[in-house]
Amino acid sequence: MTLDWKHYDSGGFFDELISSPGNARAPARRLASCLASLNDAEIESRRRMAEATIRQMGVTFTVYSEEGNIDRAWPFDIIPRTIAARQWRDVEAGLKQRLRALNRFIDDIYHDRRIIAAGIFPAEVLAQSKNLRPECQGVSPPFGVWANICGTDLVRDERGRFFVLEDNLRVPSGVAYMLENRAITKRVLPELFENEAILPVNDYPARLFDTLAALSPRKVRNPGIVVLTPGIYNSAYFEHAYLAQQMGVELVEGRDLVVDEDKVYMRTIAGLERVDVIYRRIDDLFLDPEVFQPDSVLGVPGLMRAWRAGQVAIANAPGAGVADDKVVYAYVPQMIEYYLGEKPLLPNVPTWLCSDPEQRAYVLAHLDELVVKPANESGGYGMLVGPHATKKERAEFAERIQADPRNYIAQPTLKLSVAPALVDGGRLEPRHLDLRPFVLQGEELYVTTGGLTRVAMRKGSLVVNSSQGGGSKDTWIVDTEAR
């Protein structure tokens, strides 16, 4: 027995790998025939190899539970997801355009707020924003860029069109898993990399390093760059350590840093050493107990002073999260037109704002067909998937929306695309997935080749977050013209 492509059924969704039963899309053709040539035992041995590799490489993520934090092996599906390089170039252009506009918006918000004066963005949205930081008003980070690292969540609909689902502008994670997924797949399916023009992904750490180095306030040959982590118990600690290692910079916790006369130093075995750029992976509110939460021990007292004085660069800049809000998201197409004078290349998912009475009425009347999300949550928490919810859950959610309408948006339940995943028994079944490319902006703009594909491993589920049973697979941008 081999993998049975003819009887694999995508269930009416857009399938990333096949166009109709038994017919692979161009970038997936070699992959499909290679997989079809393997018998059950070989497939199983590849799957095991992936599992062993993950364990051996120590690729883990942390799950919080009542019994403490558990380090789980990274859930991984060995069958890659493929996208044609030509199509990817369009997506890439759209992502760059979007981040440029978002950064113009954040900079505008912390300066003159022209977009509000122009009547394009409503002041009320800002007034109730949880991520607006008045402490950042008037600060001008290098290149006018606040969000240097952005993780944009993309989904595809039943016709295969890409939509932007979310812009993650605070401390997006996942890029290390993207890199590790590739490392695992190279070990598991090496024969495909020999004959296939699969574009490499591994220049991300170098690009990230260049982006960070360009932010240094001191123009020195070797600026002091650090990755600031909340510590080993953070769910993304693996990634923090991974990126520090790949970039060859120090991984620090708050207690390793000290601010003296508005300059930041790290404590080393030789004494204090100057820090120029901080890639922070902790939230705004924990950055500096002098300014934000006074009882936080994760941050560094005086850090905000040093940043405001221009003595240290912080990426992403404090306050960048003001644009990471699902209500603000709804205005991104207008931002693109306003700031760049361009038409948006990547569409938003249609979004209803519950703050607007008319739209709210529509949402409440159609809860059974919509997905409702809180404006400021991440990780897939606190949302309602209407068609999958019970009547009671919907009623409870309606109350929450009415109590705090500004905090909720609704979107149609998308027919998210699927791709075949290897399930128990060595069979292929369709699973929903999304894609998180990472976009860098500093002196230059850069988009990862592909991104992190997250898969809802449970049958029929639309939730791809790893904290909630999601897995992932390698993402191949295949240059079909290079063959």
Added chain:
Amino acid sequence: MLSSVAERIYWAGRYLERTENTARLIRVYDSLLLDLPRGLNISWYNLIELNSAEDSFAERYRVQDERNVVKFLLSDEDNPISLQTSLKMVRENLRTTRDVFSPEVWELINELFYFGRDEVAQGQGRKLRYGFCEGIIRGCEQVNGQIAATTSRDAAWQFLELGRYIERADMTSRILDAGAVTLLESAELLGQVNLGQIVWGHVLGSLSAELAFRRRVRTRVSGPAVADFLLNDPHFPRTIRFCRERVADAIRILPRGKAVQAQLEVLAAVYYQVESIEDLGQPFRDYVNEVQIRIATLHRHIADTWFALG
């Protein structure tokens, strides 16, 4: 290098060494007890005394037998010096310093950690115990080899060396003491069998030092010769002198090493020459005890100089 990273690397070095030493001790005890005459009051419990773990052992176990001692030393996760705990600490410390060592080092550590955790039951019974200990020792050597082959000789390396050799010197001193006490306590049996040769032969064996000893000393195994060798030989990598000199090398290279230099000289100042069997009595034990105290003081100086945050 960050102070906090230096501290973790130092501890990773210590715990890695401790893991290996624990496996070595158990392996050699297995063999020693088979060779000893009946009626001799030497038991597995000596390993608890050797590790100064009498109190924490008593908190958990009543019977001082082989089963409990081996369990305590191998698999007891509440015991801070068990092999399981040591391996876990190696992994935790290296996990937080993954940006210092090559990914291959981390992969080997993971393999070793899972081997130690999943196969530890093998170490309980006599039949598979030898193989388990071998597996652990080999795994530790693999990690050391991989580190040696892929780590820059910068500060990270020096702190690993500091941890390794301080732990090793401490263990060698404990093993010497255990040899001495065994013979002191069974003085009346001396002569019955060649007890001295058996015990000191195993002391060498626990440190994989038989071959080096023979080539260097060119005499039959005897208490004085072995003790003098393990204290003062400059070449074999597990003697007190060798460990002390590597610690000195590391301290010389590190910034601000001068602060620790004085304490190192204090350690070097005690010298004990073993010439005859009489030299292995109580004064020898006192000497070894003094060495241990000075090693502990040296550790404190290292911590104050490089790890203290503030």
